Each structure stands twice: as C-alpha cells, then as structure tokens.
Amino acid sequence: MNNTILIVDDEKAIVDILDFNLRRDGYEVIKAYNGEDGLRLFREKNPDLVLLDIMMPKIDGLQVCKEIRSESNTPIIMLTAKAEEVDKVIGLEFGADDYVTKPFSVREVLARVKANIRRRAMDVKELGKAKELSFDQMVINLDRYEVKKNEDVLDLTVREYELLVYLATQKEQIFTREQLLEKVWGYEYFGDVRTVDVTVRRLREKIEDDSSNPKYVLTKRGIGYYFKG
Numbered sequence: 001m002n003n004t005i006l007i008v009d010d011e012k013a014i015v016d017i018l019d020f021n022l023r024r025d026g027y028e029v030i031k032a033y034n035g036e037d038g039l040r041l042f043r044e045k046n047p048d049l050v051l052l053d054i055m056m057p058k059i060d061g062l063q064v065c066k067e068i069r070s071e072s073n074t075p076i077i078m079l080t081a082k083a084e085e086v087d088k089v090i091g092l093e094f095g096a097d098d099y100v101t102k103p104f105s106v107r108e109v110l111a112r113v114k115a116n117i118r119r120r121a122m123d124v125k126e127l128g129k130a131k132e133l134s135f136d137q138m139v140i141n142l143d144r145y146e147v148k149k150n151e152d153v154l155d156l157t158v159r160e161y162e163l164l165v166y167l168a169t170q171k172e173q174i175f176t177r178e179q180l181l182e183k184v185w186g187y188e189y190f191g192d193v194r195t196v197d198v199t200v201r202r203l204r205e206k207i208e209d210d211s212s213n214p215k216y217v218l219t220k221r222g223i224g225y226y227f228k229g
Contacts (some may be wrong), residue, residue, distance in 0.1 A: 004045065005028070005047060005050075006029075006030045006042055007051045008051065009079060017106060019031060022110070027113075038050075038052070038059075038064050046072075046176070048117055048120070050074060051079060052064060052077065061080075066094045071220065071226075074120075075120050077109075097116055136229070137149050140165060147164065154207060156203070162184050163200070164203060168229065174220045174223055174226040175225060177224055177225075181193060181195070196224075203217060204216075
C-alpha cells in the first residue's frame with residue numbers, strides 16, 4: 001500500500017507541482033487549500049506525512065501543526081515563504097519534524113519526504129520488535145499474546161487484545177472508529193462503527209482501575225480513541 005501525503009497550502013500552483021511529483025514517485029496525495037480543511041482531512045484520512053504551509057487563511061499552519069501534534073506523531077514538514085529563523089524555530093517548537101523554505105527545489109522536498117517516512121517506519125518497526133510493552137501495572141507480552149495487570153493474567157478476547165496492542169504500539173496516535181475497523185477488524189469487516197465502541201468499553205472494564213475514568217485507552221471527543229500509558 002502506497003504512503004499517503006497530505007499537502008496543505010493556499011497556493012494552488014505549489015500544490016499542483018507537489019501533487020504531480022509526489023504521485024510520480026508513487027505516493028497517494030490528499031490536498032487542502034486552507035488550515036481548516038487540512039485539519040479535517042488529516043482526521044478523516046490519517047495520512048503518513050503532512051506538508052504544511054505556514055501562512056494560510058482561516059487557521060494558520062502553526063496552529064494546524066500544534067493541533068496535529070496534540071493528536072498524532074505523524075511527520076510534519078513545514079513549508080514557509082519566510083527565511084527568518086523565528087518561523088523555523090516556532091514551527092519546530094510546535095512539533096514540526098522538518099521544514100523547507102520557499103522557493104524550494106522539488107527534489108529537496110521529495111528527499112525530505114522520503115527521509116521522514118523512512119524514519120517513522122523504522123520507529124514503528126523497532127517498537128514492534130519489543131517482546132513486552134510495560135505501562136505502570138500493566139504488561140503486554142507480545143510473544144505469549146498475554147496481558148497482565150498486577151501480575152494477574154487478564155481474560156481478553158482476540159479482538160480486545162488486538163485492539164489494545166494496535167493502540168499501545170502507536171502510543172498517543174488518535175484513530176477514528178473507521179480507521180480502527182479497517183486496521184484491527186480488517187477490510188472484510190463492514191459492520192457498524194459502534195462495534196469499536198463496544199469493544200473499547202469491554203476492554204476498559206478489564207484493564208482500567210475505573211472504566212469510567214480511564215488512564216490507558218482514552219477518548220478524543222468527536223474523533224476517536226488513543227492509548228496513553
């Protein structure tokens with residue numbers, strides 16, 4: 001499956017150039033021309049990387065960057081027409097991973113996109129190699145398909161376990177119900193998204209001290225769920 005890039009920039013000519021070259025390199029591309037649409041598409045599509053302009057109408061790129069980073073660790077490359085260090089520093093402080101100053105070389109942008117996606121994939125891969133994930137009193141043993149809390153083995157169903165592992169290995173990444181259906185239940189599942197809510201509720205009853213006030217599997221109102229250990 002090809003990596004998906006979200007471009008958020010109010011300059012159509014720049015978006016078109018990036019779109020053409022990214023597609024030519026095999027990426028899927030999503031486009032937005034203002035910060036508001038950029039945030040909406042990010043939450044709907046869960047792209048693998050974001051190319052984000054700073055100066056935009058409605059919501060500027062720095063605020064979009066801050067919002068995305070509060071929900072996800074998806075790589076963000078800032079595009080700025082200004083060369084001043086302050087813009088670059090603020091962008092990085094707001095959570096951007098990299099930046100490119102306009103006018104830029106398309107080759108440079110493509111190289112940075114490739115490098116950031118590769119780095120992110122390596123981080124996920126290394127995390128996936130872990131034999132155990134530990135969070136306070138809870139330990140997930142990936143070899144034994146076992147979850148313990150305070151040394152007691154929890155009786156989880158296959159779906160509950162798979163959902164927990166998927167969220168825990170992508171800590172603090174927020175997923176919509178539709179994304180979780182696709183990733184955990186699989187493409188063959190065409191059920192109601194409330195299935196996710198039911199599974200989350202049952203999982204919380206087993207892993208949380210207080211399922212009404214969870215500390216592991218949390219809800220992002222209006223979006224979906226994420227893991228915070």
